Amino acid sequence: TQLLEQSPQFLSIQEGENLTVYCNSSSVFSSLQWYRQEPGEGPVLLVTVVTGGEVKKLKRLTFQFGDARKDSSLHITAAQPGDTGLYLCAGRLRAGSYQLTFGKGTKLSVIP
Amino acid sequence: NAGVTQTPKFQVLKTGQSMTLQCAQDMNHEYMSWYRQDPGMGLRLIHYSVGAGITDQGEVPNGYNVSRSTTEDFPLRLLSAAPSQTSVYFCASRAANYGYTFGSGTRLTVV
Numbered sequence: 001t002q003l004l005e006q007s008p009q010f011l012s013i014q015e016g017e018n019l020t021v022y023c024n025s026s027s028v029f030s031s032l033q034w035y036r037q038e039p040g041e042g043p044v045l046l047v048t049v050v051t052g053g054e055v056k057k058l059k060r061l062t063f064q065f066g067d068a069r070k071d072s073s074l075h076i077t078a079a080q081p082g083d084t085g086l087y088l089c090a091g092r093l094r095a096g097s098y099q100l101t102f103g104k105g106t107k108l109s110v111i112p
Numbered sequence: 113n114a115g116v117t118q119t120p121k122f123q124v125l126k127t128g129q130s131m132t133l134q135c136a137q138d139m140n141h142e143y144m145s146w147y148r149q150d151p152g153m154g155l156r157l158i159h160y161s162v163g164a165g166i167t168d169q170g171e172v173p174n175g176y177n178v179s180r181s182t183t184e185d186f187p188l189r190l191l192s193a194a195p196s197q198t199s200v201y202f203c204a205s206r207a208a209n210y211g212y213t214f215g216s217g218t219r220l221t222v223v
Contacts, residue, residue, distance in 0.1 A: 033211055042116075042202050042214030043155075088155070090212075098143045098162055098206060099170075104154035 003027060004091055004103035012109040016078050021106040023089035024071045030095040032072045034063055037086040037105070079110045114138050118203050118215035125193040125222045133188040133218050135203030141213075143206035144186040145170070146178065148199040149217075155202070161186055193222045 005024045013019055023032070031050045035043035047056050049065035049072060056063045060083075062075040076083055086107050090100040119134045137144065145160035157170030161180040175197060177189040190197060200219050204212040 035212075040216070042204070042216050043212070044214070045211035048211055098160065099145075099157065100212065102147075102155040104152065 003101045004089055006089060006103035006106050010107050013079055015080060015110055015112050018077050019079055020073055020075045021087055022073050023103055028069050029091035032065055032091045034074055035088040043088055081110045081112050084108060084110050116203055116205055116213050116215035118218050120218060122219050127222060129193050131190050133201055135186045136184050137205040141205035145204050146188045147202045150199050195222045198222045
């Protein structure tokens, strides 16, 4: 059983469109992170959310942590080809724990 | 540039051969870990270390050994390679803001 479920698995959109990807779990996380991975590279940290209901913005990317700290979403406004990549969410079950549990990711393609 | 360095970038092994994947970080991070990434399976934790001299198993440790003699280095050893170990391997270290810094990966093929 996958602890963190990401949806959709694949998403192909036109440049300029908006999109939202989701990360859901039945478990409560002390914090949750989003990473972007480009082909041939390792994941790169985008954001960490810690407080239930927290919203963080990174240019055209908006991240939200659910009130119950069981889910998160990533919204991209006016997607650009440079946003193409694999988006991974990762959760920490216990505060102070070193380990992260990763979802399987959403593969996003933005077509020019 | 500061970060996590993995070598080699690519490797082909024959079944039964052994090898060591190297990982080094220059950020003085205490925590380091090894993941494998397979299509449809996501990132799975192999082994991790919370400091020099301390290692522990992750989700999929069988067939792999690690050691941590220094803060900087965390090598992953494949004892007797099997086709099931064909994967992309990532080393990561923990940043102060609780985010991981990943290396660029080693693509391993076992034939």
